[in-house]
């Protein structure tokens with residue numbers, strides 16, 4: 001039973017303290033634990049080459065990232081994929097997860113479990129659970145997209161998120177040590193990850209059920225529904241796990257997000273959403289390859305237009 005903690009905050013910072021508290025509990029319960037801080041590694045931004053999605057969807061083969069041997073991402077992903085449970089601790093920067101987390105998670109595309117499963121890569125047919133710690137200097141309204149953005153990444157990694165917690169109002173490194181409740185909560189989060197590993201099928205969401213609007217992924221944001229690429233859609237959708245439904249007002253006057261009978265058809269929680277997206281990419285990319293002559297002809301106008309470039313320092 002392997003549990004890996006991935007940190008995206010300061011070395012010795014609040015996220016590290018909370019993640020260590022969670023790991024200590026997981027270790028007490030028998031887990032073999034490891035920790036890494038993304039700041040200690042060379043992780044290049046995704047180049048945007050899309051060679052991974054082209055290989056997945058047009059050749060039906062498992063790709064390798066073009067940066068595989070150029071930085072530390074592949075070594076980190078080896079640990080990430082081997083872990084039975086992952087705990088991520090990411091600070092809020094400008095309402096969202098800190099940028100280094102985004103750089104890391106953009107690189108997930110070549111390691112997308114549901115896409116690898118689609119092309120039959122056996123290494124990805126396994127259960128993993130996870131938990132999210134979002135920490136910040138303020139209250140949730142100043143961390144409004146933090147847990148949500150991380151949750152998207154965990155779902156696209158086919159990780160069952162059994163717990164999410166937020167630690168608020170601790171801006172300076174170590175300040176979270178004044179918050180006994182947050183430390184206790186982190187211990188519980190470590191325990192919940194172990195529960196999820198021991199009983200994957202039987203374990204649901206063990207965090208605060210009132211954490212957010214979505215009854216499925218517990219996120220606290222909703223979107224007006226849009227028509228979907230292959231038809232259908234929902235009046236309201238969860239932009240995190242892609243389940244669909246509508247708002248309903250209860251007898252107590254409170255609004256809730258209620259799933260439609262078919263509201264899980266594109267869900268990121270059951271693999272169907274990712275599978276649907278695989279075929280969407282396949283189709284839209286085919287349109288590119290079939291129309292390359294037209295695109296290249298039209299591209300000339302933009303290649304030839306050369307406004308003055310802003311000079312870089314180096």
Ligand SMILES: Cc1cc2nc3c(=O)[nH]c(=O)nc-3n(C[C@H](O)[C@H](O)[C@H](O)COP(=O)(O)O)c2cc1C
Pocket residue numbers: 008009010011012013014015016091092093094095096135136137138139142143170171172173174
């Ligand atoms: C560039 C920057 C932006 C930040 N933006 C937010 C924010 O939007 N909301 C918030 O609650 N805290 C914000 N903070 C505070 C950090 O989330 C806080 O210091 C946190 O404890 C850092 O976690 P760490 O100790 O694990 O590195 C910001 C800090 C920095 C450096």
